[in-house]
Amino acid sequence: MKKLQMLISNTITFEEGCNKYLDNCRQRNLREGTINHYKQSYTQFYKFFNPEMPVSEITESSYNNYVLYLRESLNNDISINSYLRDLITTLHFLMNEGYILPFKMKAIKVDKTRVETYTEDELRLLLQKPNIKNCKYVEYQSWVMTNLLFCTGVRQRSLMNIKIKDLDFDNNLIYVSVTKNRKPLLVPINKTMGNILSEFMRYRQYKTSDDYLFCNVFGQQLVKSTCYHMLYSYNKRRGVNTTGIHRYRHTFSKQWILNGGNVVTLSRLLGHSSLQITQNYINLLVSDVAKQVEEINLIDMFSDKKYIKMR
DSSP: OOOOOOOOSSOOBHHHHHHHHHHHHHHTTOOHHHHHHHHHHHHHHTTTSOTTSBGGGOOHHHHHHHHHHHHHHOOOHHHHHHHHHHHHHHHHHHHHTTSSOOOOOOOOOOOOOOOOOOOHHHHHHHHSOOOTTTSOHHHHHHHHHHHHHHHHOOOHHHHHTOBGGGEETTTTEEEEOOOTTSOOEEEEOOHHHHHHHHHHHHHOOOSSTTSBSSBOTTSOBOOHHHHHHHHHHHHHHTTOOOOOSHHHHHHHHHHHHHTTOOHHHHHHHHTOSSHHHHHHHHHTTHHHHHHHHHHSOHHHHHSOOOOOOOO
16 A cells, blocks of 8 residues: 655746756756756756646656657657656656655666777778878877877866876876766876877977866867867868767777777776676677677687588
8 A cells, every 4th residue: 555645735837846956966066067968858848848837747647648759759769768867867856855746757768779989990090190290289189189089998078177287107197087977097008108198298388287188279178069079170181981089988998808808907997887887888899799709710719620410
């Protein structure tokens, strides 16, 4: 038998409820990017739910109707699930606050898509060093950034927040202070990457060690859009039509595994909170690993290849 629950008598509108959750996000010191993500989702919610409706009127039936609405209006299951997860999180908060009677909510099932990576031919084009004598600074810096992304698998936000003082050339380490889970990382780099950064520092005209490693043409910290367009244009000039900064993270992971790298070490390098996250990440690369399984045919290596024919 279901227990009776007290519902707050002074009900609020759906929009007020969403704003209360945003305030809660700010109290928990969530990143501004996360808060803006919720704001964008709420714009989508208001197309179906009247912002002025009492939030207490939202039931399991109205949630299920919203799921059908999204499936009819959007063709991308991943986008649908993103909106549903944001709504579920918001409604759970309002349930805990007593504004809505609890009910169950589920996101839809989504087929996992294959992780896109750069091909070996594309990597050769992208990693080829430009002629320093006649190339522009932006071209040279883009080449250094490309090498660092592929060498470490760091995220774009982490890359943009690396400062001069975060480089440790004595131990070939980079201190990454800004990460997705807010846990700082000590990222090791190989000697080749160390030499690339060491040379780059001779051309990077910085004032103090607090300056950011990579900058715009005015020496200021890169913003997300500038960083993206800088590397997008770099790829195009190299004749590589496939672009994407996060694609380097996928490529780093793939090459690490295919070249015999340890999964536990990879998890630490990527800054994942658990090994399971890394394992799920690797599972998306299974099609590439399958090719290696066929090439390294263990049965043929140890059998006499005299197969028994069934009558």
